[in-house]
Amino acid sequence: MSLAQLAVKVECSNNASPQTDERSWPRSSTTSVSPQPPSTAAQSIAPLTQGGGQTSSDDVDVAHQWVSRIKRKYKSCITGEAVVAARAARFAPMPDLDPRLQAALRARGITQLYSHQAEAWAALRDGADIVVATPTASGKTLCFNGPVLDAALKSGAKAMYLFPTKALAQDQVAELLELNRAEDLGVRAYTFDGDTPSDARQAVRTKGDVVVTNPDMLHQAILPHHTKWAQFFSALRFIVIDEVHTYRGVFGSHVANVLRRLHRVCAFYGVRPQIICCSATIGNPREHATELVGRPMRAILNSGAPSGEQHLLFWNPPPINPDLGIRASARSQVSKLARLAVKAGLKSILFAQSRLMVEVLTKYLKDIFDRDPRKPARVRAYRGGYLPDERRLTEKLMRAGAIDAIVSTSALELGVDIGALDVSLLCGYPGSVAATRQRLGRAGRRQQTAVGVLVAGSDALDQFVVRNPQYFLEQSPEHARIDKEQLLILLDHIRCASFELPFSENDTFGERDVREFLDYLVDEGVLHRNGSRWHWIDDSYPANAVSLRSVADGNFVVVDRTGGKQTILAEVDFSSAALTLYEGAIYMIQSIPWQVEKLDWTGRKAYVTRTHVDYYTDAIDYTRLKPLSQFESAKSRCGEAQLGEVHVVRRVAGYKKIRYYSHENIGYGPVNLPDQELQTTALWWRVEPGALDEAFPMRFEALDGFLGASYALHTVATLLSMCEPRDLGKAVGSGDSEWSATVSGKGRGELRNAAGEPVDLQAMAEFSPAVYLYDNYPGGIGQSRPLYERRQELLSGALNLVRNCRCSAGCPACVGPILQSDEQRQPKASALKVLGLLVA
Amino acid sequence: MHGIADQPNPSSATLAHRLGLLRGRDVRPASPDSDIAQRIARLKLLATEARPSTPRGDGRLPGETIAPGLVLIERKLGALQALKLRLDLPETLLPDWHEHNPVPRERLLFFDTETSGLNGGAGLKVFMLGVLRWRDGWTLKQYILSDPDGEGALVEAWLAEVSDQPVLVSYNGKRFDIPALATLERLHGESSGAAEFAHWDLLYPVRRRFRKVWPNCRLQTAERLLLNKHRVDDMPGSEAPRAWRDFLRFGHTHALLEIARHNRSDLESLIALLRQIGTHGPWTLP
Incomplete structure (x- = not known):
């Protein structure tokens, strides 16, 4: 992701503050009114003018009544329920602070701390590095703003704040300015991002007490120019890293290495700033922050903030064809629930799994609530790809209470301030316990009852969760994982670090010995070694060549040329461009359809025109793999399991047109786009051709079995490695990349060769399929090896999943969807047979 | 956690070789004893790639150190x-x-x-x-x-x-x-x-x-x-x-x-x- 894509337009703090005024800072306060109103009146500032429009003080009843009514009326859909009781606040006295800060806090209604805030302050006073992992809206920001401002006032100490997105950074600066203004503290907080004008940068560098930025800016603009920041670094006391749970996978591995570079530069200026991390609920906050930051961290996990009662419903859409395992769609259920909630006067947030689904859901709700174009919209969509202005407007309308339902992707999972909500509806299982909790947590900042409904989709993971609600409720949230020793990532950052400061003989990078890397870079000609030091001698600026967010770079812009003029409508990141911007695609913004007429792949532009159609489009893609090298292998009953490196090619072959409401398939179109390639680590199983021919008289049955087995293995692997489904790829193909298999639009397994042409299954001389699970990142991110080591568990889990499924021949909950016409086939039985062959 | 990167394995012993694999430059599976051969091959490759077109000069700088x-x-x-x-x-x-x-x-x-x-x-x-x-x-x-x-x-x-x-x-x-x-x-x-x-x-x-x-x-x-x-x-x-x-x-x-x-x-x-x-x-x- 380039800096340009991060570009969220700077909202001048003066403009931003009126909205954040009442809301951002005392976020804790909005929920601080515990069921038994705290007699101390601590933190309970004057009743906030929540923007809720029709919502009033008897909200509690409305949400409560609503959930009771839903439970009565749709009993058969509800597979589980959990109620989180309201929790009272635990307070601690305000420690000794600079009197001006104390006054400013008092002016904001804060005279005591929640217990976890006090704990954080005490730990910092001990000199510890800390990670605070408490729920949404528990007042995490005060854990760092207090000590930072106190140190700035008392000793001129400086602080750097890192937020994953610009929007969050700007929320934060607005909040700091607000507190600052309350007592005229004179503490200067600035954002430093791609939009900071060059003439203002000097002032930020030399005058900023708190510089709020993002990891990308730190990586590309601050660290390589650290000498310009010498004054800032020399006085740096605190580094605040918010939303550390988002720094996982490839992005997190990059950020961990950027932090290694930051530590190096700090050491050069003779400082060792304390680190304060904040995290949403994840399974391993302390371990993750320790790994990310490279220092032992003290964890603060027990929130002292109060919270209202929370109802959580597990919702399985009613069956339409039980034999085939076909149910009503999650989409239809979510839009029904949203209709009911809006009609009851409740504010709702809907989370969809894809940008496309956001648009479809928005359209369905707008068709009901926004039919009159003269009235302001009550339903809005929010997702990545919208231009910053559009998103800021939506946030503003949300805070003002002007929107009744907002439909979003994971974009609103983070702490973007959108005001208080009553109902959170999840269209499909987000893929992880942590993300589910985060999304459900978006409803219920006030003392009132909040309702969350997890509506399951038809695929295996969703069905597993909704049929086993206990599993979900008992499961600890996922562990955030990074692999900061990932070879390519590590090399990239050692390169950047060498540019920033020369390495000497005994230097390490974090704990890592880097001799081998430095010698490699000498061979490459970018470093020069003189005795004990390695100097950068190349003419390049290495940070420019390294993007923290993705491998391939270059965002696509969507250009509207309806009526001759050219307007930029949206931006799409490289990885999803092939799936959403092919020629013929219907691209939607706020559910208004545009059609892609021309895609300029090298120029990174898609030209669209406004259209009026009753369908949307969905890409058909398939994946081919080729093993490159093998690290390990083990015999199985009739073949072997292997771990190694593979080359993956992903191709979008065409698209389907799907009619609104009926969801029937009304046509196909071809797509001609470059393949997307990556090298990564994978584990795979093969079966000896002889054994396979013996087990399966017909090859198509074996193929069905492999496809079904891959589906089930992928589901179980996702649960075992506690990752998100998209982090792990699956594929079925021949071991030598001769062909790959997919489930075609007709629901049957299909083979294609390297050129993308269909292959005749029976005509092949030797039929030797393999099933692959791979890290969906270049170079791998360390998931394949643990899965390889737990392969027996993986296979028996998949066998159980398929064997215990209640369908007859196969369904989306076990081996993947099958079609009515294919009932005579037995994919389920075939998959069981294949899994049996793979077991050691 | 530890990824595969820091666990040496015999089939791809050298850093350069592993990098080559990840970048898809060399897709041949490595044989276990190819360490030195790989290194030499790589150095040769580098030498040919990087051969400068600048004239050499006599190797001495005038002036005083x-x-x-x-x-x-x-x-x-x-x-x-x-x-x-x-x-x-x-x-x-x-x-x-x-x-x-x-x-x-x-x-x-x-x-x-x-x-x-x-x-x-x-x-x-x-x-x-x-x-x-x-x-x-x-x-x-x-x-x-x-x-x-x-x-x-x-x-x-x-x-x-x-x-x-x-x-x-x-x-x-x-x-x-x-x-x-x-x-x-x-x-x-x-x-x-x-x-x-x-x-x-x-x-x-x-x-x-x-x-x-x-x-x-x-x-x-x-x-x-x-x-x-x-x-x-x-x-x-x-x-x-x-x-x-x-x-x-x-x-x-x-x-x-x-x-x-x-x-x-x-x-x-x-x-x-x-x-x-x-x-x-x-x-x-x-």
């Missing part, structure tokens, strides 16, 4: 040559952009750096610093890093050169050379304060006057159109990074000395340019 890694080439320009090159600057100068008292030419310090790149940042190396001052005639000093470790000595030399707070004269020095030198100073814990000195950056008057007339305002354009100076066999400054790298890596001196010649030519042009535009009031085209 004044500190480990730092060479000084010092020479005086003859009076006759100075006249030929139009370096006959008056004893005091008062250009129209200078608001204070006239400046004696001894106070002027003409300078120009050659660097390892143009992008700036802490990794930018100043490998050549040319300084020209009037000391009973023009004296040119060129400091050349014969090793990056000589950087500290270069910073010291620079601090000594400017210890009398001279008036700086440069072409685009305000935006390029001074920040580059300031970066070095910081890296070595020093500060010359040169950014605060009076600084006649001749790019600005030239640009003010000719921006709309000339195709560009580069120094060589000004030389051609204002001084009627045409360089012969000049190695362009853009070759500087490679010249220095080839010197460090292969000991080739020819190109580096060509860059020194280019650096000297730039400095001489600075004097001639100042003579042209800085000595008699509001100035016009010759």
